[in-house]
Amino acid sequence: MAERRLHFLPTKSTFKLGDRLGTGTVGVVYRATSPDLDAPVAVKLLHPNVTGDANIVERFEREIVITERLNHPHIVRHFGGGQMNGQLFYAMQLLEHGSLKDRLARFGPMPWPQVAGFALQIASALQHAHNHGVIHRDLKPSNLFFNDQGDLVLGDFGIARDTYAADITAQGITVGTYAYMSPEQIRADARISGKADLYSLGCVMYEMLTGRPPYLGANFAQVWDQHLNKPVPSVRDAGVDCPRWLDDLVQQLMAKEPDGRPFNARSVEGLLRQQLADEFGDAEYRKLTRDLPEFTDEPAEQQGPRTWVLWLVMGLIVVGLAITAIGRS
Template identity: 50%
Template sequence: MSNRKIGPFELGEKLGAGGMGIVYRAVYTKTGIPCAIKVLAPDVNDSTAVQQRFEREIAILKKLQHPHIVRYYGGGKVGNQRFYAMELVPGGSLESYLKAKRKLPWEEALEFARQIAEALEHAHNAGVIHRDLKPANLLMTPDRQLKLTDFGIARDTTATALTAAGKTVGTYAYMAPEQIRGKPPVDRRTDLYALGCVLFEMLTGETPFEGDNPGDVLVKHLQEEPLRVTSFAPDCPIWLEDLVFRLLEKDPENRPYDALAVQVALEEVRQKVAQQASLVGNTLAGNATKTQGAGAAADVRAALGKKKKRKKREQAPFYEQLWFLVLCLVLLAGTAYGVYWWRNREAYLFARAEALMSTENEANWLSARDYYLKPLLAKYPRGEFASKAQEYLERIEITFLERQARSRAMRNIEPKSPAEAVYMEADRYERFGDRITALHKYESLIDIFKNETGDNRLFVQMARQRVAKMRAEGLDKRDVVQIVEDALKRADELEASGQASKRIEARNLWNSIVELYADNQELAAHVETAQERLRRKPGGK
């Protein structure tokens, strides 16, 4: 290949190959400037679709001029061979760098993430979504500047789409859930998810989701949560770990808004780490008491200096000697710092938890539980914030316990406990609109299980909350008979509308009447009416 030419370029060694093209080291013969040449692979060179993708990649690179994106020099066609020239980046890829280093110090990973975010911001502002961000597509200069390359499957939102709707494209280890499903929105936040995967890998030496085969990995992207970064890299700042989790959110809406927001977040991590280091440094240095300590030591030395005039056999008692007084000062300062650290560590843990709990994002609640609330209660069980931390933990437990109970009910799985069975029965009456019966069921649950522990205790607490909410909102003035009659009337109206979705809603109402009131003799006629409606064919009279 060393003597092969294509246009004004002399090709050298092969640098890499992908599904669409091959990249060679080359020299521009007119000037002797080294560059890289990408040519279409011979086995796909005649494919119209591949040719269109290649032309699109060129069009994308033409409009992207950024220090962290590989620069496009020009391209063309010689005979039947399409090619383009681009900047030669001699330092290898981030992938090879990670293979050599395994994982990176958090400071270096943060800097690389910032560079990637800058490249993505520029691309996104130009309407380009990369869709294949990974370490192999991040080239590195000798001075460790990253350059994003390979826009072969990038999507230009300003141009006509070439990718068929619903088609999955990308590298499975870094693919966002929406990308795996092949459904919109595949937008700038899809690239941010991939950035989260790359950042996770830089910090830990592993991709967020590992598996025996690509299918396992894709399922984990869709269904599982990543492990904690700090379990692999204990020195990683918690703020950086939080950012990684936000980037890896399953729902694009819960990720950072754009690449600029990621850059801001990364800079905030730097600042918070610096502030923390400054605080610890000042505290350890004892700036607040240093002058006083120095003055006290000077006074001690002055006082003891006078005693040097005494005869040696009249040596001062040990508690008046310099070493003892200095030791006392050190112990006093250490105790003061220990108290300060103890109290402020608790306050810090609670502040972090409170910030996460104030959001609507339940993934943040789990982070608050695992990283701050549980450690706080373990270290400070009788601390200033212990009771409030316990309240937050209970709130989290209740939220997820109720969700699990609803999930079991929807799938017709037996409740895990009698308390759950009563609670879900009450919940169904409440959702049907019969708040009178629901209230009775909730109060019965509270009375029966009020002295229980574990999950039963939580269901009691949940029932109390529902009772308080219902009483605050005011109870329905209708009796149960009127509630069911109104439901029958509503169902008939929905059925008569002729709309499929409303007919389904009508049948759900009739089913609820049959299932909830089958044993109520007072409502036997109403139950029979609902059964008769269900026996009719949809839309029948």
């Protein structure tokens, strides 16, 4: 393994591994430090027992190549990769505040202004990735992490498609997570565009608003059938109190055919930005995603008062803006 020619330029930084943060099917993630960096990072180390699988190794290297060319505040930051005792590794931004999946499990659905604010961040990240020829293909709550400021950061590009290179996924093979997969991913279409990520964004927004994925089933076949054939669900019909424009956006993102979805992630970001600015003011809407409660051990059903307080804070923001406008007139 040590003699194998790498497909990327190894970092000159050295890393000292600390606590193990998590273990996956192909790698282990450690907290690590480096004398070349000011803050701790996360180091993902490829399992020794899979280093003989050429496809897994190539996919791991592809993830390094992809992430090292992305530089965006809502995409996990990359600090280079290389080999450590013969094992491939790469270093990335350390995100220690849990995932969106964790938060939804503990606190349940979010108020629509927060959902719109977070969706704006995700759309911005997707557009940056798409601009650099990267289609994520696995956008879901467990791949969205909170940073120190309370913003969402998109991570895990392990099955991302690099449109600048040949796709290493065999033709006819379905990749992704079935609860969030676009119809074209389920069909294993040969050509997948960034609009597949937009479909997944619609699924994630639906879950943030309702507390559950848009389609449920006993197995992947039942869920896939709904993605392919069942009408796109409405969050308002599910009992969510949100503006019609937001419900319309979720349904458009989840259109069965890519041509029925928004033109690109930038157009989604622009719509969200304008609607939130009109509703809360250009400066105030940026604070909506920062009013999240800290993690506790309380289950989601006990978090009602926290949600009520959040809505009260948002209402006070709107009232304050109205009073200011009246005073100026």
